[in-house]
Amino acid sequence: MNSPARGCLYLCTFAALLFLFALGTRDFWAPVEPRYGEIVRVMFLKGEWIVPTINGDLYTDKPILYFWLALLASKLAGAVSEWTVRLPAALGGVGMVLTTYGLGRDFFSARVGFVTALVLATCVRVIWEARWAHIDAFFCFFFILAIYFGARALLRKGRPNEILLAYACMALATLAKGLIGIVLPGLLFSAYVLARRDWHLIADAKLPFGVLIFLAITAPWFYLIQQATDGRWLADFIYIHHLQRFTAGAGHRQPFYYYLTTLPVDFMPWTVFAVAALFAFRDCRKAWADPYIQFFLLWFIVVFIFFSLSDTKRDLYLMPLLPPLALFVGNFIDVLAAGRWTHDALYRWLPMIFFLLVALIALGFPLAAWIVRRDAFTVILPASVVLAVAALCTACFIWRRRPLSALVSVSAMMTASILAAVLWIFPYLERFKSSRPFSLEVKKIVPASAPLYVYADTMNDFNYYMEREKIPILPSPAAVDALIAKGENGFMLIKNRDLKRLAQIPRESIVASDRDGSTSWYLIEFKRRF
Numbered sequence: 001m002n003s004p005a006r007g008c009l010y011l012c013t014f015a016a017l018l019f020l021f022a023l024g025t026r027d028f029w030a031p032v033e034p035r036y037g038e039i040v041r042v043m044f045l046k047g048e049w050i051v052p053t054i055n056g057d058l059y060t061d062k063p064i065l066y067f068w069l070a071l072l073a074s075k076l077a078g079a080v081s082e083w084t085v086r087l088p089a090a091l092g093g094v095g096m097v098l099t100t101y102g103l104g105r106d107f108f109s110a111r112v113g114f115v116t117a118l119v120l121a122t123c124v125r126v127i128w129e130a131r132w133a134h135i136d137a138f139f140c141f142f143f144i145l146a147i148y149f150g151a152r153a154l155l156r157k158g159r160p161n162e163i164l165l166a167y168a169c170m171a172l173a174t175l176a177k178g179l180i181g182i183v184l185p186g187l188l189f190s191a192y193v194l195a196r197r198d199w200h201l202i203a204d205a206k207l208p209f210g211v212l213i214f215l216a217i218t219a220p221w222f223y224l225i226q227q228a229t230d231g232r233w234l235a236d237f238i239y240i241h242h243l244q245r246f247t248a249g250a251g252h253r254q255p256f257y258y259y260l261t262t263l264p265v266d267f268m269p270w271t272v273f274a275v276a277a278l279f280a281f282r283d284c285r286k287a288w289a290d291p292y293i294q295f296f297l298l299w300f301i302v303v304f305i306f307f308s309l310s311d312t313k314r315d316l317y318l319m320p321l322l323p324p325l326a327l328f329v330g331n332f333i334d335v336l337a338a339g340r341w342t343h344d345a346l347y348r349w350l351p352m353i354f355f356l357l358v359a360l361i362a363l364g365f366p367l368a369a370w371i372v373r374r375d376a377f378t379v380i381l382p383a384s385v386v387l388a389v390a391a392l393c394t395a396c397f398i399w400r401r402r403p404l405s406a407l408v409s410v411s412a413m414m415t416a417s418i419l420a421a422v423l424w425i426f427p428y429l430e431r432f433k434s435s436r437p438f439s440l441e442v443k444k445i446v447p448a449s450a451p452l453y454v455y456a457d458t459m460n461d462f463n464y465y466m467e468r469e470k471i472p473i474l475p476s477p478a479a480v481d482a483l484i485a486k487g488e489n490g491f492m493l494i495k496n497r498d499l500k501r502l503a504q505i506p507r508e509s510i511v512a513s514d515r516d517g518s519t520s521w522y523l524i525e526f527k528r529r530f
Helices: 004-020 032-046 065-077 082-107 110-121 124-130 136-154 162-177 180-196 200-204 207-228 232-248 258-266 271-280 284-289 291-309 315-338 345-372 374-399 403-433 436-445 461-466 477-486
Strands: 452-455 490-495 510-514 521-526
Touching (some): 004 082, 004 110, 004 403, 032 082, 032 461, 065 082, 065 162, 082 315, 110 124, 110 315, 124 315, 162 180, 180 291, 271 345, 284 291, 315 403, 345 374, 436 461
Parallel strands (some): 452 490
């Protein structure tokens, strides 16, 4: 791909197809999507641009940038919708692909950049996060862009003043997800300075100017929300969502080796190529001597160790290290295509066996559906056939030593699979995942002025689809007892499994139920006692 402009155009079109096609055709699925949708909906109705709230309380998990973009899209569209709320994530995915292309092109070659961008775009985690109302693809775009400008400046691939653009991108990453937007780049560049022992890089970083740029972008909103919430937002944001998450687990406590089990899955289907590449590039001393390779190795190592040390671990946290991993595979495929490395048995047999297994499993899905849930057979069949055919083609290209054809085949496989899922599988899953139908039913039954409660649930899907800014949560049986003791009219939403534990609620008080979803819900009516 000799023309950079043409390469960007092809990749932009490809990524837009992957991430934007039918983006708003399914409802919000818990847990995160309804929460983001409700935050944007309330801000839209109130004309609020500074303080995000959820269920009547402050939302202190994440800063404001994602919600600003979703809110802007909603203003332009005239309403908040699944499409407008997911748009920042999808655009973040497109930005990740293009920026990764720039990294590969500038530090290796145009072909490496193009191959790397295809690898990144079609790995499981990136596709999923870019089509989901979630912060991480959006954050990763600014994070990777910060690394891109910083590396160009400090590794002397671009103009020295490009380092100032890196600080601007770090500021935007911080406004997207938090202090991790500056901590990770800071750790990476510090590690690189120590590894190279090149102390001139500290002066090249232009730290005083960078700090001013960073503060000029981030400080205004942090100051405004500090004033608007009397300091509560910032205190919770720093203590609960940074210090506690890193040191106290915050609900996602996992062992140190957790990411060794999740990363191979997130990088599928390219993980098998990464394993083969490990053996191809096993001369670590030679690789470490190259400043560019050393930089990208440190990128991977720093991010992996940082999140492994944290008590709070989630598989999506490792998205920032997917670009250097994709570059690793991209260079491997480029070496194979150029004939600079022989196609040994490991490269041929490991990926070929993997894709043959993928084809076999794909063909087994319809059979399993026919046995377990026959109504899903016609839904699964098209996607399974597409996946099986593409996997067989990939195995054939690998056997015939055609790595670039295998690359195209895998990319086509992932693209066709997600399009098939969007067209057939997701609509089928709606009745199990969406709360919209039951929410609209409840909305017809419960007057807008009547009290409505929810038992032990914080998903916010009822808030969004019923258009209720606040649905008080009853956290325990004692709270239900207190509500009943008041003897007032009101309603409560409760899951089936919780209702079984609350013997104090008479079953004749059930006025509506939803039995199609993965979790059965009931609407309970409390009546005033005279």
